Amino acid sequence: MKLKEDMNPLLLQVFRSVVWVYSVITFLPWYLLSGAGANLDRARRVKARSVSGRPAGPYRATNHEDGSQQKLVSSLHPGVDTLDKVMEHGAARFPERNCLGTREVLSEEDELQPNGKVFKKFLSGDGRTFKKDNHLCSTPPIRVILGEYQWMSYEETYQAAVCFGSGLAALGQRPQCNIAIFCETRAEWMIAAQACFIYNFPLVTLYSTLGGAAIAHGLNETEITHIITSKDLLHSRLKDILLEVPRLQHIIVVDSKPTSWPGFPRGIMVHNMDAVQELGSRPDNMAVARRRPVPSDIAVIMYTSGSTGIPKGVMISHSNIIAGVTGMAERIPDLEYTDTYIGYLPLAHVLELSAEMVCISHGCCIGYSSPQTLADQSTKIKKGSKGDTSVLKPTLMAAVPEIMDRIYKNVMTKVEEMSSVQRTLFVLAYNYKMEQITKGYKTPLCDSLVFRKVRSLLGGHMRVLLSGGAPLSAATQRFMNICLCCPVGQGYGLTETCGAGTISEMWDYSTGRVGAPLICSEITLKDWEEGGYYSTDKPHPRGEIVIGGPNVTMGYYKNEVKNREDFFVDSNGQRWFCTGDIGEFHPDGCLKIIDRKKDLVKLQAGEYVSLGKVEAMLKNCPFVDNICAYANSDQSYVIGFVVPNQKQLMALAEQRGLRGSWEEICNNPDMERDVLHIITEAALSAKLERFEIPRKIRLSAEPWTPETGLVTDAFKLKRKELKSHYQEDIERMYGGK
Template sequence: MPLPTTHFPQLDVTTIQPERMHELKTYAKEMVGTAPKDGSSTGIYRNVQSFKELQKDFKNVKTLHDVFQSGLAINPKGPCLGQRPLQYDPVTKTTTAKDYEWQTYEQVAERIKNFGCGLLKVHHDATSSDRHFHLGVYAVNTPEYAIADFAVHAFSLTTVALYDTLGAETSEYILNHSEIPVIITTIDKIEILNGLVAKCPHLKAVILMDGNLNIQTPEVQTSLNLGRQGLLRRGVKLFLFSEVEAMGKAKPRRFTPPQPDHVAAISYTSGTTGTPKGALVLHKNLVAYLRAHYDAGIAARSSDVHISYLPLAHIYERGVLSTVILHGGAVGFFRGDTALLMEDIGVLKPTIFASVPRLLNRVYERIIAGAMAGSAFKQALFNRAVAAKIANLESTGALTHPFWDPLVFGKVKTLLGGRIRVVISGSAPITSGTLKFLKIAFCCPVVEGYGSTESAAGATIAFQGDHDPGHVGPPISCNEVKLVSVPEMKYHATDKPHPRGEIWIRGANIFGGYYKDEEKTREAVTSDGWLKTGDIGFIDAKGRIHIIDRKKNIFKLAQGEYVAPEKIENIYQKNNFVAQIYVHGDSLQAELVAVVVPDAEYAIPLARENGILPENTPNPGPTANNAPPHPLLQKVCESEKMKALLLKEISKTGKELGLKGFEFVKAIHLDAAGFTMENGLITPTFKLKRNEAADRYRPFIDAMYKELNSKAAKPKL
């Protein structure tokens, strides 16, 4: 019997009911006759809902400009963008946040038109040109950010987002590489831009978001005047966002909407080594991804409320915000301070919560800490409630419980406002235990997706009712997947019981290449359109993808930053105290740890000077190649004081040689034996065998993470 369906008349889309999708016997299938005879890859897998033809768009929505027009048509008088106004008290010199205030879709549409027209005038006046240009955005999420983005789409321009946390060097590179003539920013970035404009010849105008800025405060007035004067001295004009809107209202123009193949945004990846790469995200990429949401069971409704706090510079948040706007939902913005995020959530009471494992782990820890801080009776009650709900989830799939929810989990639900109907986790893996707990704690589906900037944020999404652990769901309906054998890592498409290999993706969501970098584009995408993800996975009998490894020695930490451990090891090995080092991290941890083999020539004198070894301990001299460890080195390595000393020393080296914050190791284990061919940790060409090292040092790695996590300060949410 066919599963029941849901129809979305405004978009002319019919899909299986979200809560019933997991009842499909198979989620994705291999297309017969598509596997090569040599076994170098699997055949092509497609979602069973789009097996005959991949989805790519909607009947009347082909671009991001169409996305806003869809929301406007569905809910013209409804709330579109909201924020909490900040009220300044000149007597106490304090600022307080009021309740959310909303602009309707009609009001936002007017502002989009006015700002877009004003933006074109600012660009023309500054450059004497009417050619296509890139608009830079260097700010946290605000209503003005979204208005500017949709204004860019309305006039076939391109947005280039700079992460709010970027340093000056990377910001300078992006500004020059993408040749940005106009940039939108917030007042706290004016000083940074003042320091950059002399090195960025393309930049001619800066637009300051003033929608929630207390212009009347002395501090803001001073910053504004100094910023304006500093920029003007360098030939760059400063405008307020409201001024640009007024300019556009006085000189209106007709929209010049984009085509699906036009570049909507250049999204610079965080990078692993060297300079970041600018991914060309096309309108059709994001629209295909939005269409696939419906076949994954996470389509938005006009009654939905989303809190926008994940960086809009990241394609993940752009996709979520666009999904909500597409169906006329409401988007409320946080105040820009993650320490106040939970307060904003409590006031907004969202229905959709898109997040990342780093924050969801903090929510989990806060719930557990709160429960364990109670009396012994309350702790026992909480543990019993969790056990009962998990057992109920595993046996029936139910996320709610008539007894335990009102007694225990009602208060837990209020952490996210009390109205959440779905939680979406992306950007990095989340542990199955945390995933399961959050489902029963918030009494709603918590779904995990997998993708990248190059796939417009998504490639797979798990179904709501699928509670099996360890997978990220089937391919979404706009793309197909195959696994390509990686023999050097012993992963083969012919492996049993499941094929294994590098995950390749193809579909309308695959990006248009890297800006000004054909070589990197060819490395990432094959001539016939397959994106090589670099991730190793297997496909189970239901067609779900499990991520199990990384092809390159590059991994993503829990907060989403990419790490190239060999680069970090090379830097730390410049320190005289380090003979060998293995840097370890994974996507379930937020920090790096390392195994360090000290150089006896330098480590033993340091130990003697710090009372770890006797004062009469002689200097050992240089260590000969292939020599056994120095007899005293084992004692040195057992010293906690020595660990602290060496961690301080290598951190100093990392700082001197420009490591980023997330690239610093936070704990080390000292090992006297070292990495040798005899113990199987290095190759004949003296390259570290990373998998073998991870296995050998696993107990110490686990111990370091346990200690780091136990020392972590109580999360501020």
């Protein structure tokens, strides 16, 4: 995707000539010093081959050195075969190294919005004095000030986990009896998880955005007596359903204040995490022998956020996670203790948990954040203050496409607002770098002069970005590679495979693909007749993706019917999982996701429409922040629900002379018609078929967030909930009303 240059042709030719001269002068030294030839060889090599020689596979990674078939690997360090040993290994090798970091909150402010809503804003600072009404005060009234990161070393983290686990045992928690954690991503989450791994308490993870019925279902199904949570979630989500969880006896709150918790049902005791750690540190409790886990023991029962129906609990053994972590770590070049990772995705999601375990296994620092405080422009960061990336300056980060798409659109909007000369310089540098990186070259001059500000959005030191959870558009991936000056590894995996399946290699700058199988897994393609996908298809074998290996989990908790549908064991004793995703293998062994069984709808005239494909193509339109395509099989056309980009839509409304609130603009039929026209043009440019293009749309003034229940915590669309939410609009757009 080249960006268009708009500038005086003569001036443009001068710039191009300067770039050409610079390229000629620097070609030889940079070719010799940058290892461009080796990078190209790596990018072009065959990364996986079919073990059987058949087009269907199974495909397995090839060895970097000699191209031979890679044996499946399930262990990262000798003897480290359970998760408690991963933390022990880190504490033994890097005892004084920073492990878990949290920004100190010094004070807070509530900001009243024009619509009457109140939002908390965070201000980074050092606690200096401020003036209000000409009177000095030590902190600005009701304003949140975020300080520096406060760190726990590996040894301190390990000891805190041991004490907490001992305290839980003193409160009656028993080995191989489930314990739940219902908490936001923070250092205490990881300490609690490590405690459970050390004492062999299977950890039940629940998303903080699940509804009350789903939370109660997970707690009752796993027979929970102890739960770890935060003060906010206890009062906002848990308290209302406590009577629906009759086995619950102990609630452990990770916040240090308050110390007493009145108003809870009889029989339920509420404790502070600090108090439980203190209880566990008593000599008589520490002296009690603990039962260590074995690799086949359940480490985590992870309830998926689920795009449909009641969430399912996935049973993940210690050996499953170790295998997944081993595969992921192999794809991150030069991973070592000097790296700093920023954690902000839900730890109840397998991508974040696995990424942080990768870091702990290599002695990296993990600094905690949230989507609302991640960058200087984040919603809870006061203008002029520093977001978490600016303070932490991370080198590693995992992200979902929703967040990357947001960064991409924000930067491109600012590019559109530049003067003609500035915009053309940016575009010229963008296109020049795109050509250079595809040849294996680096562009230090462009990086320092043109892309430095964009790179600073994530702290300026990022060297590897890992994208997962959903497909990443080619435009966004290319933008991240170029403007953030670091490779983006797009990965593919599921909770049922510990998040591990494939990750693209960091020197492979192709887009739209998810890379070759990891060294812990192998992939085969199963024909899907209904959708017309076969392993004999030309030029690429296609079919349902089936993943096998030691990272494939033990199945769904108390759900034998789904286990028989989705999992199977082959004659060699290896477990396999049928993903429901459709993929194709390219000649170099890389996988591309092209469809999903559940996303395929057959229209009245017999045409098949891939809703996911339509959405992926249209999300690149500047007017679209999010989109859900929908089709009824008894109808002849596709419709869509669109969360529009507020800045673009308000500018369009101003051009049309329309005035009103955001809701009124979104509900205006003329705006729907205009946006539909723009989306149709974008769809035609993306070469969608006529029957795939939405014929009618509904603009939504309400953004879709996990809190609204319309998307998962990984920002995947919940089609069932979206259909219910927009049922009246569906009937209207299909002529029922």
